Structure formats: C-alpha cells, structure tokens
Amino acid sequence: MSLVTAIPAADSAAALAHFEASFSFETDCWDVHDALASGKQDFVLLDVRGTEKYAAGHVPGALDLAHRKIIGSKIAEFPAETLFVVYCAGPHCNGAARAAVRLAQLGRPVKVMPGGITGWLDEGFALATVANGRDHPPAAL
Numbered sequence: 001m002s003l004v005t006a007i008p009a010a011d012s013a014a015a016l017a018h019f020e021a022s023f024s025f026e027t028d029c030w031d032v033h034d035a036l037a038s039g040k041q042d043f044v045l046l047d048v049r050g051t052e053k054y055a056a057g058h059v060p061g062a063l064d065l066a067h068r069k070i071i072g073s074k075i076a077e078f079p080a081e082t083l084f085v086v087y088c089a090g091p092h093c094n095g096a097a098r099a100a101v102r103l104a105q106l107g108r109p110v111k112v113m114p115g116g117i118t119g120w121l122d123e124g125f126a127l128a129t130v131a132n133g134r135d136h137p138p139a140a141l
Contacts, residue, residue: 025100026112027085029119036061043083046070048099049117057127059087059120067099072106083109090118 010018035041036059047054047062054064065074067088075084084103088095096112103110115122 024111026114029113029115029123029125032059032085032113033120033123033125043085043111044078045113046084046086046099047088048086048095049088049093053089055130057117057129059117060126060128062087065099067095067102070099070102070106075103075106075108080107081109083111085111085113087113087116087120090116092118 009015032045035043036045041061045059045062046065047058048065048067048070050066051064054062058064067086075082078084086096086099086103088099091114093116096114096116100110100112113119117127120127
C-alpha cells in the first residue's frame with residue numbers, strides 16, 4: 001500500500017460536495033484575467049504582498065493593500081456586498097489566506113486567487129509596474 005492509498009479517498013458524494021464548495025472560496029488566474037480582459041470585472045482585486053513588491057510587478061488593475069493593513073477604514077469606500085479577490089506571491093505564500101481571514105472577519109465577501117503572481121506568470125499573463133505613482137505595463141520582467 002502506498003502513502004497515496006493508505007488513507008482511502010472520500011466517497012463520490014463527499015468529494016463532489018468538497019470540490020464544488022471550493023469554488024466559493026477561490027478563483028483562478030485564468031478566470032480573473034478573463035474578467036479583466038472582457039471588462040466584466042465585478043470584484044475588487046487586492047495585491048496583499050506589500051507596496052514594494054506591488055510596485056515591482058502586480059496584476060494589472062489590482063489595488064495595493066498588504067494583508068497586515070486590511071482594516072475596516074481601508075475598505076469602507078466599497079459597498080458591503082463587494083467581492084474582494086486577494087492574491088500574494090503564489091502557492092508557497094499564505095498572505096492571501098491571511099487577507100481572506102481579515103476580510104471575512106470584517107464581514108466582507110472574499111475569494112483567494114491561490115496561484116498569485118506565480119500562477120499569473122505561469123499562465124503567460126503580463127504584470128504591470130508602478131513608475132511615478134502610475135500603473136505601467138512592464139518593459140520586461
């Protein structure tokens with residue numbers, strides 16, 4: 001018996017419930033890119049890594065709000081029903097999960113984009129950078 005099968009897989013009904021529910025908690029880079037590119041962005045995208053990393057390269061259209069700085073007053077301008085999508089460096093980083101916890105504690109709808117910057121680049125999507133306080137497409141990253 002391998003380590004894979006040492007713990008039996010869930011039955012189909014439990015697996016279905018689990019995987020269907022996961023879509024309530026997360027979205028992927030491709031779906032975010034599609035929403036941004038099609039003009040159907042119905043969420044606020046937050047880069048939660050910190051200002052220096054945001055400036056070096058972020059998902060175009062994302063706002064800079066480090067997970068440690070998520071407090072009620074920082075998000076008060078957004079209607080209560082606003083969905084926030086949060087991302088950090090990638091699957092090796094738990095900053096997005098920390099941001100999701102903070103937003104949920106504030107009673108805000110939230111999803112995580114688990115791939116983060118790593119996933120975004122893996123999909124072949126470009127990053128934007130900040131120069132002179134403005135968003136710019138990258139020259140080369």
